[in-house]
Amino acid sequence: MLDAFDLPFMQRALAAVLLLSVAGGLLGTWVVLRRLAFFSHAVGTATFPGLVVAVPWGIAAPLAALGSALLFTAGLTRLIRDPRLGPDGATGLLVVAALALGALLASDVYPAGAGVDQLLFGTLLGLTDQDLWIAAAVAAGAIALSAALGRTWLATGFEPRTAETLGVSRTRGDWALLGGIAVAVVAMLPAVGALLAATLLVVPAATVRLLARSIPQLLGGSVLLGAAEGVVALWIAYEADLPPGPVLALLSGAVFGVAALAQAAAARRPVVAR
Numbered sequence: 001m002l003d004a005f006d007l008p009f010m011q012r013a014l015a016a017v018l019l020l021s022v023a024g025g026l027l028g029t030w031v032v033l034r035r036l037a038f039f040s041h042a043v044g045t046a047t048f049p050g051l052v053v054a055v056p057w058g059i060a061a062p063l064a065a066l067g068s069a070l071l072f073t074a075g076l077t078r079l080i081r082d083p084r085l086g087p088d089g090a091t092g093l094l095v096v097a098a099l100a101l102g103a104l105l106a107s108d109v110y111p112a113g114a115g116v117d118q119l120l121f122g123t124l125l126g127l128t129d130q131d132l133w134i135a136a137a138v139a140a141g142a143i144a145l146s147a148a149l150g151r152t153w154l155a156t157g158f159e160p161r162t163a164e165t166l167g168v169s170r171t172r173g174d175w176a177l178l179g180g181i182a183v184a185v186v187a188m189l190p191a192v193g194a195l196l197a198a199t200l201l202v203v204p205a206a207t208v209r210l211l212a213r214s215i216p217q218l219l220g221g222s223v224l225l226g227a228a229e230g231v232v233a234l235w236i237a238y239e240a241d242l243p244p245g246p247v248l249a250l251l252s253g254a255v256f257g258v259a260a261l262a263q264a265a266a267a268r269r270p271v272v273a274r
Contacts, residue, residue, distance in 0.1 A: 004238045013124045013244065015132055016191050017230030020200050022139040023184045025223030026146045028205035029215070030153050030177055037202045038088065039076075039178070042095045044185045044197035046072035048102030048120070051194065062134060062186055069182040072098060102194075122193035124234070124244035131190045138187040145180050146219070149173055154215065192245040199245070200226060203252040210256075210263045229255060 004010055031040050050068030054061040072094055079090035152173040185197045192199055208221035233248035240247075 004235055009125050010234065010238060012127050012132065013191075013234055014231065016124065016127050016135050017234060018227050019132070019135040019139045020188055020191060021204070021226035021230055022223055023135075023142040023187065024200035025204060025221075025226045026142040026219060027177075027180055027184050028201045028226075029218050029222050030146075030150075031181060031202055032205040032209050033218075034153070034177070036177075036181065037198065037206070038091055040181055040185065040201050041198040042076075042091045043069050043072060043182050044189070044194045045095050046098040047186065047189060048194045049098055049105055051189065052102050052105040061190075065186045065189055066183065068098070069186060073178060073182060118193065120193045120195045121243060122189065122191045122196065122245040124191045124248075125237075127190055134187050135191075138184050142180065142184065145176060149176055150215075153177055192248065196245050196249050199249045199252050200230075203249075203256055204229065207252070207256040207259045210259045225255070 005014055031037055047065035047068045050064035050066075051061055053059070054064035057064070075094055076087075076090055079094065181201070184201060188197045188200050204226035205218065205222040208218055208225055212218040212221055229252050230248060233251045234244055236242070236251070237244035237247045
C-alpha cells in the first residue's frame with residue numbers, strides 16, 4: 001500500500017487530504033451540530049459558475065469561486081426574509097439556479113473552457129503547489145476559528161437566549177462560521193469539485209457524531225476519520241484507476257452506513273440488569 005505514495009503526485013494528493021481533513025473535521029463538527037449541511041453543499045454548488053468563467057475571464061479560480069460563494073450567501077440572506085420560501089426552499093432555489101447557470105456557461109458560452117467533470121468532481125491527483133498552500137492556510141484558519149469561537153458557536157447554537165444575556169454576539173459568531181465554511185469549501189474544490197465538497201466537510205463529522213460522547217471527541221474524531229478515509233480512498237483510486245473524488249464520496253458514505261447500523265443495533269440490544 002505504501003508503494004503507491006512514492007509517486008510525487010500521490011504525495012501531493014496525500015498532503016492535500018491531510019490538510020483538508022483538518023479544516024473539514026473542525027468546521028464540519030459545527031456544520032453538523034448547527035445543521036448547516038445543506039448550506040455547505042449549496043455553497044459548493046454555487047461556485048460552479050465562477051469556476052467556469054475563471055479561465056476565460058483571466059481570474060484566479062479560488063477568487064472566482066469565492067466571489068460566487070459570497071454572492072450566493074448574500075442572495076440567500078435576502079431570500080430567507082420571505083416567509084413564503086423558508087431557508088430550505090430559498091437554498092434549493094439558488095442551488096438549482098447556480099447549477100443551471102454553470103452548465104449553460106460551460107456548454108454554450110465557453111465550450112473550450114475547463115472540463116465540466118473536473119469542476120464538478122475535482123482532480124485530487126492533479127493538484128498544484130498553490131492548492132496545497134491554500135489548503136494549509138485554511139487548515140490553520142479553521143484551528144484558529146475553532147479555538148477562538150468554539151464556545152460562542154456552542155452557546156449561540158444551543159442556548160441562544162442565554163448567550164445573548166451573557167453578551168455573546170450571535171450575529172458575529174454566525175457570520176464567522178458561515179464565512180469559514182465558504183472559504184473551506186473553496187479550498188476543497190480543486191480536490192473534490194463543486195458537488196462533492198460535503199464529502200470532506202460533512203460526512204466524517206456526521207459519522208463520528210453517531211459515536212462521540214463529547215465535543216472534543218467529535219472534533220478530534222472527525223479530523224482523524226476524514227484523514228483515514230482520504231488516505232484509503234487515494235490508495236483504492238490508484239490501484240483501481242478510478243477518480244479519487246467519487247471514490248472518497250462512496251467510501252465515506254459506506255463508513256457512515258456501517259456506523260449508523262452499528263448504532264441502531266446497539267440501541268436495540270437489551271440492557272441486562274445486574
